[in-house]
Amino acid sequence: GAxxxxxxxxxxxxxxxxxxxxxxxxxxxxxxxxxxxQFPKQSLMLMATSNEGSxxxxxxxxxxxxxxxxxxxxxxxTLTVTSAHPEDSSxxxxxxxxxxxxxxxxxxxxxxxxxTVT
Amino acid sequence: AQTVxxxxxxxxxxxxxxVTLSCTYDTSESDYYLFWYKQPPSRQMILVxxxxxxxxxxxxxxxxxxxxxxxxxxxxxxxSDSQLGDAAMYFCAYRxxxxxxxxxxxxxxxxxxxx
Numbered sequence: 001g002a003x004x005x006x007x008x009x010x011x012x013x014x015x016x017x018x019x020x021x022x023x024x025x026x027x028x029x030x031x032x033x034x035x036x037x038q039f040p041k042q043s044l045m046l047m048a049t050s051n052e053g054s055x056x057x058x059x060x061x062x063x064x065x066x067x068x069x070x071x072x073x074x075x076x077x078t079l080t081v082t083s084a085h086p087e088d089s090s091x092x093x094x095x096x097x098x099x100x101x102x103x104x105x106x107x108x109x110x111x112x113x114x115x116t117v118t
Numbered sequence: 119a120q121t122v123x124x125x126x127x128x129x130x131x132x133x134x135x136x137v138t139l140s141c142t143y144d145t146s147e148s149d150y151y152l153f154w155y156k157q158p159p160s161r162q163m164i165l166v167x168x169x170x171x172x173x174x175x176x177x178x179x180x181x182x183x184x185x186x187x188x189x190x191x192x193x194x195x196x197x198s199d200s201q202l203g204d205a206a207m208y209f210c211a212y213r214x215x216x217x218x219x220x221x222x223x224x225x226x227x228x229x230x231x232x233x
Contacts, residue, residue, distance in 0.1 A: 043223045044209070045223075046220055112161045
């Protein structure tokens, strides 16, 4: 089945630094990827929709200058948390859409990245 | 905007018994899709079952089935013969029709399975 690889799985960074999270579709070309944020014991909140070759579409309330999304190729989208602060500590999950899938649910999730900002 | 409500933060069930998780949603769309996802401690999102709104027949996947009540905007998940491996967080999710593939999730229900 379709595989989405997310890297790193866990990262610790110091306050004020930036951290990049990668989301790769390993065996399909993902024209669209989604980035979610999940606080402990809470739901997944959509942050942005990433389309290959164009600017990401951010959900209301998400700072686009803080959470930089780049979808430069059909197999890679990156989320960069700039000038991270402790309140940015969270679990970040990406999902990728397989356009070749004709099913109802062509979305495949990565394993997530746990970000801890100290 | 669409909203998904899961009114049960936590549920527990005895092994081999049946449990039902509740989900309601609000939408003005006529074409949409509903999903149940399982998130075990590994945090990997696993699709359990899906339902197209235009289908009247309730979806079934082995021990998992749904009760889809379109008029009531209700989409509950029934787990039969519960197993220890079913213990996880369960999220109900909504997706609009057309080419919009983004999902709106409920807050989740933490299911505990007691041996």
